[in-house]
Amino acid sequence: MKENINPNEPNIQEIADLLTDIAAELMTAGAHTMRIIQNISRMAGKFGYFIELSVFQQSIMMTITHKEDSSNRITLIKKARSLVLNFTIVSDLSALSWDTFDKDLTFDEIKIRYHEVVTQKRMSRWLVLILVGCANAAFCALFKGDLYAIGLVFGATIVGFYLRQEMIKKHINHLIVFTTSAFVASLIAGLGYVFHLGSTPEVALASSVLYLIPGVPLINSILDIIEGHVLTGIARLVNATSLIVCIAIGLFSSMLILGLEKL
């Protein structure tokens, strides 16, 4: 590999490291494949390189080649962490890639901004908990549930989501997390059946588990498939579907415990 002539210019390894880091971070935060490829190519183009990128659920493979000197190239594989949705990161890194392109940021500036983006704090988990509870209660109201059902769903969601947050913190397998939270939430919402609260216990039971629906992976998978990244799309689809099956199993179990002949 040729040495860089200008010592201030970053060498190909540093650039490749940063770009794969950004790609992996975008994947973890829940961007779809096309956006990852566009962002990374744009940044690489600015440094005078072009890239070939393969994005998979678990790893990113990238070959970066110098535009004028094709012997100056390396290939990297970077492992992506499992999915932790964070759209602030997606939009900030997208903005960073355009700024690189438009504002002539230097390599070090980009690196500093990248670290700022990935280390910024998330919204408080308690606020998220309350908002998710309200959201699911509103969902129940959309399905024409009465006040009893709305109250039950609010309580069930708060407990279920709290459980999910705790289990994710302890790094328990995500399929088990989804099954357990769905089971607990639907069991609480199912109390409406047991004590004959209100006239729409069915709606309470049905909407109690909806906060778990993996909407973003589902939509991302279809977007990927439509845009031609079929393999990644199918991986995401299988992931989302298995989560939905887990939700169904959780719901199923609590329905069996509550006694189906009443439903």
Place this chain on the structure above:
Amino acid sequence: MISTEFLCLILIDGLLAAIASIGFAVISNPSRKAIAVSALLAAFGHGLRFALIKSGLEIWLATFVAASCIGLLSIWFARIIHCPAEVFSFPSLLPMIPGLFAYRTILGLIKFLQCTDATKAQGFMMDFFRNGLTTTFILFALVVGVSLPVLFFPKLSFSVTRKY
């Protein structure tokens, strides 16, 4: 002619959808501006779907129309607040997820498995397929509807975070 009562129902529907969308948006940690936009789009989309269903459209067709409108509007909003469209278009779709149909699908399946009487079992199988297919069609209508605008205007959708 549209009555005030009908308008009021649409408004309530939109408001509930907005609350639901805010809650589902915060799970994926977007910026505050994006949360506000997603609430607005959810209210508009769900209200539109409600009005379309009441005026006699099939639910999946109404969902498709509403999702496409959300997709189009989200590209427009994305240009205003410099934030990728999917950040707020995804959460604003979530209130349209067919939860009740999905629940009835599972219920139908369990009842079918437990039923020993052949005639009754046929009825449960019908329930299972009718609700299951409705769920699937609505989900596809949602996803395809929202991604169509991205396919039609790819340049536009990928350059929204550009500020210059």
